[in-house]
Each structure stands twice: as structure tokens, then as C-alpha cells.
Amino acid sequence: xxxxxxAKNEDIPAGSAAVFFGFSSIVWFVVGTAIGSFNAAKxxxxxxxxxxxxxxFGHMRQVHVLAVILGWISMAFAMxxxxxxxxxxxxxxxSEKLGVWNCFLWNVGLSLGLFLLWLGVTSGREYSDLPWPxxxxxIVGVLVPLGINVWMTIKTRRVQGIYTTxxxxxxxxxxxxxxxxVGNAPEFFQLTGLTEAxxxxxxxxxxxxxxxxxVAAAIAYYVVPKVTGNPLYSHRIGHLHFWSVVVFYxxxxxxxxxxxxxxxxxxxxxxxxxxxxxxxxxAFVSNLLLTMTGKWRMFVENIEIKFTIxxxxxxxxxxxxxxFQQTRAINWYVHGTGWMVAHAHLALLGFSTFLExxxxxxxxxxxxxxxxxxxxxxxxxxxxxxxxxxxxWVSMTIAGLxxxxxxxxxxxxxxxxIAEHPYMIAxxxxxxxxxxxxxxxxxxxxxxxxAGTVIPVGRxxxxxxxxx
Amino acid sequence: xxxxxxxxxxxxFGLAFGSSMFITLYMPAIDIAxxxxxxxxxxRQLAFGRVGGFSYEDPxxxxxxxxxxxxxxxxxxxGAAIEPTRAYVYPSEVPFPNGVRHPRIxxxxxxxxxxxKGRMTDADEAQGAVFIVRxxxxxxxxxxxxxxxxxxxxxxxxxxxxxxxxxxxAFIGKGKIMFVREGCWWCHTLLPEQTQDWQYFGAPPMLGxxxxxxxxxxxxxxKAPDLTHVGSRNSSRxxxxxxxxxxxxxxxxxxxxxxxYMWGDVDADGKPIDYDAWRAAYDEYESGNTxxxxxxxxxxxxxxxxxxxxxxxxxx
Numbered sequence: 205x206x207x208x209x210x211a212k213n214e215d216i217p218a219g220s221a222a223v224f225f226g227f228s229s230i231v232w233f234v235v236g237t238a239i240g241s242f243n244a245a246k247x248x249x250x251x252x253x254x255x256x257x258x259x260x261f262g263h264m265r266q267v268h269v270l271a272v273i274l275g276w277i278s279m280a281f282a283m284x285x286x287x288x289x290x291x292x293x294x295x296x297x298x299s300e301k302l303g304v305w306n307c308f309l310w311n312v313g314l315s316l317g318l319f320l321l322w323l324g325v326t327s328g329r330e331y332s333d334l335p336w337p338x339x340x341x342x343i344v345g346v347l348v349p350l351g352i353n354v355w356m357t358i359k360t361r362r363v364q365g366i367y368t369t370x371x372x373x374x375x376x377x378x379x380x381x382x383x384x385x386v387g388n389a390p391e392f393f394q395l396t397g398l399t400e401a402x403x404x405x406x407x408x409x410x411x412x413x414x415x416x417x418x419v420a421a422a423i424a425y426y427v428v429p430k431v432t433g434n435p436l437y438s439h440r441i442g443h444l445h446f447w448s449v450v451v452f453y454x455x456x457x458x459x460x461x462x463x464x465x466x467x468x469x470x471x472x473x474x475x476x477x478x479x480x481x482x483x484x485x486x487a488f489v490s491n492l493l494l495t496m497t498g499k500w501r502m503f504v505e506n507i508e509i510k511f512t513i514x515x516x517x518x519x520x521x522x523x524x525x526x527x528f529q530q531t532r533a534i535n536w537y538v539h540g541t542g543w544m545v546a547h548a549h550l551a552l553l554g555f556s557t558f559l560e561x562x563x564x565x566x567x568x569x570x571x572x573x574x575x576x577x578x579x580x581x582x583x584x585x586x587x588x589x590x591x592x593x594x595x596x597w598v599s600m601t602i603a604g605l606x607x608x609x610x611x612x613x614x615x616x617x618x619x620x621x622i623a624e625h626p627y628m629i630a631x632x633x634x635x636x637x638x639x640x641x642x643x644x645x646x647x648x649x650x651x652x653x654x655a656g657t658v659i660p661v662g663r664x665x666x667x668x669x670x671x672x
Numbered sequence: 673x674x675x676x677x678x679x680x681x682x683x684x685f686g687l688a689f690g691s692s693m694f695i696t697l698y699m700p701a702i703d704i705a706x707x708x709x710x711x712x713x714x715x716r717q718l719a720f721g722r723v724g725g726f727s728y729e730d731p732x733x734x735x736x737x738x739x740x741x742x743x744x745x746x747x748x749x750x751g752a753a754i755e756p757t758r759a760y761v762y763p764s765e766v767p768f769p770n771g772v773r774h775p776r777i778x779x780x781x782x783x784x785x786x787x788x789k790g791r792m793t794d795a796d797e798a799q800g801a802v803f804i805v806r807x808x809x810x811x812x813x814x815x816x817x818x819x820x821x822x823x824x825x826x827x828x829x830x831x832x833x834x835x836x837x838x839x840x841x842a843f844i845g846k847g848k849i850m851f852v853r854e855g856c857w858w859c860h861t862l863l864p865e866q867t868q869d870w871q872y873f874g875a876p877p878m879l880g881x882x883x884x885x886x887x888x889x890x891x892x893x894x895k896a897p898d899l900t901h902v903g904s905r906n907s908s909r910x911x912x913x914x915x916x917x918x919x920x921x922x923x924x925x926x927x928x929x930x931x932x933y934m935w936g937d938v939d940a941d942g943k944p945i946d947y948d949a950w951r952a953a954y955d956e957y958e959s960g961n962t963x964x965x966x967x968x969x970x971x972x973x974x975x976x977x978x979x980x981x982x983x984x985x986x987x988x
Contacts, residue, residue: 247895250919250927255947257933262855324733328725328852328887335726364676375685382689386697390886394723396770396777397713397882398704401890406696450685454692458700463865464890465879467703473695540861540894607894611865614872617897622925 221303232275293361515558543604588641595634708779738845847983
């Protein structure tokens with residue numbers, strides 16, 4: 205990687221940036237889930253590793269969250285953008301060199317930011333925990349270069365129209381810059397009080413709604429038609445999805461603070477808009493599942509489709525929860541409980557991770573021109589993720605319902621803690637399975653790069669048979 | 673071949689995204705900006721200082737550059753007896769809280785009173801200042817304001833600190849830094865919910881209770897009791913001390929981490945703390961070999977544990 209930082213743009217092989225991003229994202233996924241498993245162990249067994257400030261739960265929790273969001277999820281997005289955007293424009297990435305620098309700065313900036321967070325250098329704001337100098341590094345070194353590369357690649361495309369995936373990529377890279385800059389404004393400009401609290405959740409909501417959800421969906425819009433060979437079921441439904449994300453998903457931020465003393469009109473408005481996220485969700489899921497028509501065998505036989513369609517189907521419970529749990533009638537019961545932790549993992553570890561994993565599996569094979577080393581290991585990875593995640597989700601949902609009952613029936617808090625203990629152990633087991641599955645994935649992709657069968661020119665990875 | 677330029681789509685996107693930003697950013701911002709600070713908001717920000725997270729004066733969150741809260745019963749200038757008063761002492765070069773730096777944050781009437789009656793803007797960071805929160809009546813309604821007692825009564829920071837012994841000093845600002853740095857708010861929320869929660873954890877905060885405070889650290893994932901009014905439920909420093917050192921001493925089923933490392937190297941008497949020996953003795957107690965747990969050392973006045981206890985006890 206380092207030799208390309210100062211090479212001429214023309215001398216850098218096409219796809220280098222995407223490959224670096226792909227492997228970086230897997231490494232960050234391993235790191236992020238390792239920390240997650242460590243944290244979960246602490247919640248189940250509080251004296252597990254004690255006496256050290258930097259290894260305490262309060263220092264490690266935000267490192268886990270940001271390692272998976274900015275490391276795994278966002279880098280996998282960057283990887284997807286750097287090979288899908290040019291592929292859909294029948295062109296090359298606008299600047300491979302900018303992409304390599306982008307990957308370098310991203311890894312350096314994120315490592316530095318997480319190291320500082322680990323030491324306790326935090327802004328004290330959930331999801332926007334990074335202190336403001338690191339926020340500036342993220343905006344200038346990570347988000348803006350990525351956006352420029354995506355927009356310019358779309359602009360210099362050699363096809364007439366812009367395909368659905370690229371609408372989402374182009375719009376999401378733009379929106380995330382706005383979201384990150386405005387969401388961190390309380391730190392840049394010393395905004396205080398409820399403005400600070402509201403902007404914290406405005407950021408947390410919109411980074412999910414305008415970055416993670418649309419980009420993950422855009423990946424599915426590419427992978428499913430590409431691998432199955434079926435055209436997208438409906439371009440029009442894609443329009444409905446895109447525009448309803450922009451209009452409905454960008455407005456309900458205040459529903460994260462239903463109990464805070466925010467203006468009532470804001471909370472009511474956010475709650476109504478929050479239910480409307482079912483519009484893009486239904487459009488997305490139906491469009492993709494209908495695209496599968498006649499190719500459902502691939503859901504069993506093909507690893508990329510298996511991951512993608514699992515992710516798409518997880519969008520159903522995710523949005524049913526997301527749409528309704530934020531209404532006042534339900535929010536008062538589940539807010540602040542393990543239910544929300546389960547929901548957040550359904551969004552990030554369920555829905556989006558499965559879609560990104562498909563993009564990374566498919567992209568690395570395409571770019572390296574190597575067939576996946578082992579289908580067996582990939583299936584092992586899939587089932588470890590799925591069973592591990594399901595264990596986590598079910599246990600935390602039950603724990604959340606216990607907590608909710610404890611909350612409304614005024615049960616002494618310690619009784620809630622005692623009742624939750626078995627579910628805390630189950631959550632740790634589930635999270636650890638995800639971590640172990642990811643270690644296997646890293647090995648599998650490494651072997652793919654080294655020992656996978658070379659894909660002949662003119663062939664696509666999924667056209668070759670698996671060998672192991 | 674003329675390329676499609678997506679002119680209509682791009683404009684529609686600008687309109688749609690711009691409108692949602694207008695509704696979710698501009699409209700709430702002007703609404704919240706019109707809210708006046710309550711007494712609680714003034715007490716909180718004067719006790720916490722400028723920022724509770726990363727800042728210039730305290731980049732590694734060690735609690736530098738924070739005010740000291742004191743309870744005094746004598747006038748620091750004249751020595752005459754006064755009503756018990758809580759004063760917020762800002763020694764020289766300690767940054768003032770946001771409401772003092774930008775009075776507008778306090779809301780229209782409180783900021784006008786703080787400037788005209790309280791001479792708040794006469795305070796100078798280079799010299800340091802002492803503030804108190806007072807209330808006056810305007811149109812039959814009680815309005816709080818901040819008084820810069822260094823200007824109005826000549827209470828200097830040093831003289832004010834001298835009137836309060838260790839028992840009457842609270843390092844609440846440093847404690848808030850500890851609360852944020854140690855991530856207490858990952859499990860303990862600072863926001864009772866609008867449900868039966870009120871009966872258990874006390875009244876929810878009001879609209880103007882946070883003007884000038886940053887970060888608010890409400891928390892979102894409650895794995896432990898809400899702490900908004902914890903000082904009213906439990907004001908025992910001894911209990912807090914045991915609980916922070918090893919929560920299992922007072923609550924066998926607690927899953928809270930041990931915060932013994934916040935005690936530092938020595939206790940209040942300057943004696944070195946032997947953590948390994950303490951843990952070994954505790955393990956003996958836990959396995960039933962001894963009847964009493966080992967003594968928990970009293971934290972030193974400048975320790976992080978002391979500041980955190982001050983912060984938590986003062987969450988009334």
C-alpha cells in the first residue's frame with residue numbers, strides 16, 4: 205500500500221484502493237467484534253480484567269462502537285463504492301491515488317481516534333464520542349475524499365443513465381458529510397444544553413438513516429442483479445425507496461429523546477415521520493426479493509446471495525421494530541433497555557453487516573481475479589454470524605423486556621440486574637461466535653488472495669464452481 | 673450523444689434534503705434558543721465549568737481547569753456570619769462556563785438580570801471570580817440570575833476558598849469530567865423517563881435545566897439505576913466510597929466495575945495503597961474464610977475518586 209501513496213496515478217493498478225479497503229474492513233471487523241466480546245464478558249462477569257483504567261468497560265464500549273461503525277461498516281462501504289461505482293459507469297475509479305490515500309488516512313485517523321478514546325479522551329457524546337480534532341480528520345481525510353472520488357467517478361461515467369446503486373452512493377456520501385459536520389457542531393462551536401443533546405441524537409439517527417441504511421441497500425441493489433443475472437424488479441420502486449429515504453429518514457431524529465424535555469411538536473413530528481420509514485423499507489425489501497424470482501436456488505448455493513438476501517430479510521424485523529418502537533405508546537416501555545441494544549445490533553450486525561460482507565466477498569474475488577478459497581469456511585462464517593447474532597438478539601430482546609417491565613412496575617433495580625444475568629452470558633456467547641467467525645473469514649480471504657483459483661479473463665467469480 | 677444531467681433530480685434532492693434540514697435543525701434551534709435557564713441550569717454549569725468532555729485546558733480529561741464548589745457561612749471579605757451559601761470559585765485562568773461567556777445562552781430575562789444586577793460580565797478569567805446563584809421576582813414570577821460576588825461584594829477566589837475547609841469543598845467540575853471519562857453514563861442515565869420512572873427516580877428535568885451545560889450525557893442504554901437525583905436518595909459518602917472501590921461490598925449482585933484505580937497511589941493519610949493485598953484479602957472474605965471485608969481506604973482530597981463522589985452526591 206505504502207509504495208502506491210507516492211506513485212503516479214496511472215501506475216497504480218485499478219482496484220488497489222478497493223482491495224486495501226476490503227482487507228482493512230475485515231481487520232477492523234475482527235478488532236471491533238473482539239472488543240465487543242470483551243465488553244460483553246465484563247457485563248456478564250464484572251470482575252473479568254480489573255484494576256486497569258483503559259481496560260474498564262467505560263473506556264472500551266465506545267471503542268467497540270466506533271471500530272465497527274467507522275472501521276468495519278464504513279470501510280466496507282468505501283470498498284464497495286470503489287469497485288461498484290466505476291463498474292456501473294463502465295469506467296475506472298476517478299483517482300486510484302486519492303483512493304489509496306483515503307484508505308491510508310482513514311486507517312491512521314481511526315487508529316488515532318480510537319486510541320485516544322481508549323485513553324478516555326472523549327467528547328462525552330454517544331456516537332460522536334471522538335474529540336473534535338479527530339472529527340476534522342474524519343471529515344477532511346475520510347469523508348470528503350471518498351465523496352469526491354464517488355462523485356467524479358459518476359460524473360466521468362461512460363454510460364447514459366445512473367443506476368440505482370449510484371444514486372444512493374452519490375447522495376449518501378454527500379449527506380454523510382453534512383451529517384458529520386452539523387452533528388459535531390456542538391463541539392466545534394461550544395453549543396450547549398438541549399441543543400447539544402438534540403444534535404447528538406440528530407447525528408446518531410442520521411448517520412444510520414442517511415449513511416448506513418442507504419449505502420447497505422445500494423449494495424444489495426448491485427449484488428443481487430449482478431450475481432443472479434436477473435434485472436432489478438422495478439426501477440420505479442427504486443425511485444420510491446430513494447426519495448422516501450431522503451424525505452422520511454432524515455427527519456425523525458428527535459424520537460431518540462422522547463423522554464427529554466424537547467419541544468413537544470418536535471417529538472410528535474419525529475414520531476410520525478419515524479413510522480414512515482416503513483415506506484422505504486417495504487419498497488427496498490419487496491424490490492430485492494422480487495428480483496430473486498426464479499433464482500432462489502442461489503440463496504442456498506451462492507455465498508454472496510446467501511449473505512445479501514439474509515441481510516435484506518433482516519430489514520423486515522428491523523424496520524417493523526424501528527417504525528413502531530419509537531412511538532410514545534411503545535417507547536415508554538422499551539426505551540433505554542436491552543431491547544434497543546438488540547435493535548441496534550439488528551441494524552448494524554444483522555441487516556447491514558450481511559449486505560457488506562456480501563460486497564466484500566464478491567468485490568475481493570472480482571478485483572483479485574481469484575475464486576473464493578473455501579466455500580466451507582465461508583459457510584462456517586455465515587452460520588457463525590447468523591447464529592451468533594441471533595443468540596445475541598434474542599437474549600438482549602428478552603433482557604430488554606425484563607428491564608421494561610422492571611421500569612414500569614418499579615421493581616428495585618438490582619432485581620432487574622439479577623434477572624438479566626443469564627441473558628448477559630448468552631449475549632457474550634453470541635458475540636464471541638461472531639468474533640470467531642470473523643477470524644475464519646479473514647483467513648479465508650487471505651487464502652483467497654494467495655491461493656484462490658485464478659478467474660479467467662471475461663469470467664465473473666460466481667460463474668466458477670467452488671473447489672473446497 | 674448528450675448525457676443525461678439529472679438536473680431535475682438534483683434540484684429535487686436539494687429541495688427535499690434542504691427542507692428536512694430546515695425542519696429538523698433550524699426550527700428546533702430557534703425554539704430551544706428561546707428557553708430561559710432555570711436555577712438548576714445555572715447551578716449545574718457553575719459547578720461543572722466550561723466543558724465536561726475534551727477541551728483545550730484538559731485534553732486528557734484529568735479534571736484540570738475546573739471550578740471548586742464551596743459551602744460557606746462567613747462572608748469571605750468581612751468575616752461576618754451569613755446565611756449558608758453555596759459559591760462557585762473560579763481561581764485565575766479557570767475558564768468560565770458557557771452561560772457566563774455568552775450570557776445569551778441563559779435566556780432573555782436571566783441574562784439581563786445577571787448582567788445588570790449580578791455584574792456577571794465584569795468577571796475576568798485572568799483574575800478569577802466567585803459566582804453564586806440568586807433569585808429575584810419579576811412580575812410575580814421568580815427569576816434566577818448569576819451574581820459575580822467578586823464584583824458585587826469583593827469575595828476573591830482565595831478568600832472564599834479559605835472560608836471552606838475540606839469538608840465544605842466539592843470538586844464537582846472535576847467529578848463531572850470523571851463521570852464522562854469513565855463512561856458512567858453508558859449504564860447510568862441522567863434522564864428519568866416520562867413514565868412511572870418518576871416515582872422511582874424522581875422528577876424529570878425541565879426545558880431550561882441544561883442551558884449552558886455540555887455535554888449533557890443523558891445516556892441511552894440503562895443497565896443501572898438513573899442518577900439524576902441520586903444525591904437525594906443516598907447522600908452517604910461512606911456508602912459511595914465503598915461502592916466505587918468495590919460495588920460488591922455493598923451490593924453483592926452488582927455488575928458495576930470496580931473503580932479502585934481512581935484512588936491513585938495514596939489514601940487520605942498519605943499512606944500507599946496496596947491493591948494486591950486488598951484484593952487478596954477481599955477474595956478471602958468472598959470465599960467465606962474471613963468474616964469482615966478489608967477496610968476501604970479513604971480517598972485523598974486530590975484523588976479522582978473524591979471528585980467523582982462529590983459529583984454524584986451533588987446530583988440532587
